[in-house]
Amino acid sequence: MADRDRDRDRLHPHQIQVHPHQQPHRYDGGAKALLPRNGPSTGQVLAIITLLPIGGSLLGLAGITLVGSLIGLAVATPLFVIFSPILVPAAILIAGAVAAFLTSGAFGLTGLSSLSWVFNSFRQATGQEPFDYAKRRVQEGTMYVGEKTKQVGETIKSKAQEGEGGAGVHATTGAGAGGRT
Template sequence: MAAAEPRYQHRPYNYKTSQPSPSSTFQILAVVTLFPVDAVLLFLAGLTLAGTLIGLALTTPLFIVFSPILVPAALALAAAVAGFLTAGAFGLTALSSVTWLMNYLREMRRSLPEQLEHARWRVHDAAGHVGQKAREVGHKTQDVIRPSA
C-alpha cells in the first residue's frame, strides 16, 4: 500500500513573482490616507492637554484662596440641581399615573353598560334556573304527598 500524499502541499513563497492582493492594497491606501488625519487629531489632543494644564496652573491659587466660598456654593448648587431633578421625576411619575388612571376610567365607562347588561342577563338566567328548580321540587313534593293521601 502506497503512502497517501498530503492533500495540501507546502509551496515556498516566491517574493519576486508575487503581486500584492487587492485587500492589502486597500489596507495600505487606508493607512496612508488616515495617517495625516490621525496626526492632526493627535496634535489637537496634545494642544488641548497643554492648555488644560496651563489653565489649571493659573487657576489653582484662585481655587485655594476662594475655596471657603466655592465649596459651599458647589454643594448648594449640587443640592439644588438634585432637588430640581427629583421634583421633575416625581412630577413625571404623577403625570403618567394620572394619565393611566384617566384612560382606565374612560375604558371602564365605555365598557360599563356592556358589563351591566351581561350581569343583568346572568341574574335573569340564574332566577329562571332557581324558578325551574323550585317547580321541580314542588312537583316532587306533590308526588310524595299525593300517594299517601
C-alpha cells in the same frame, strides 16, 4: 532505482517512507503573507492618503488639549485653595439646586404618568371616554334634580291648595321650570 524502491516496499510494507524534499507545509510568509498578492487597490491607497493627515492632526489637537488642561489645572489649583471657603458652599448650593430641579421634574413626570394611568384604566373599565361618562352623569343628575324639583313644587302646590283654598298658588310654583331636560 524504481525497482529497488518497489522491492523495499514489498519487504517491509508496514514502514512509511519519508522523503526529505516533501516537508509538511509551514508558515514562511511573515507579514507579507497577510497582504494581498496584487497590492492595495486605488481606493485603499486614497483612504490611507486621506486618513493619515486627518488622524495626525486630530492626535496633535488631542495633545494640545491635554497640555492646555494641565496648564489650566496648575494655574487654577492655588485659586481653588484660596477661595475654597467660598467655592465649597457655592458648589453645595448649586448641587442642591440642580438636585431640587431634577427632583421636581421627576415628581412632575410621575404625577403626569399617574394621571395618564388612571385615565386609561378608567376608560378601559367603563368602555367609554371619561368625559362622555361624566357628561352622561351630569345629564342624569340634571334630570333627577328637575324631577325632584317638579315633585317638590307639586307637593307645595297641593299643600297650598289645601291650606288656603287655592288662591294665588299658580304664580308661586316652579313646576314647569324644573321638568325640562
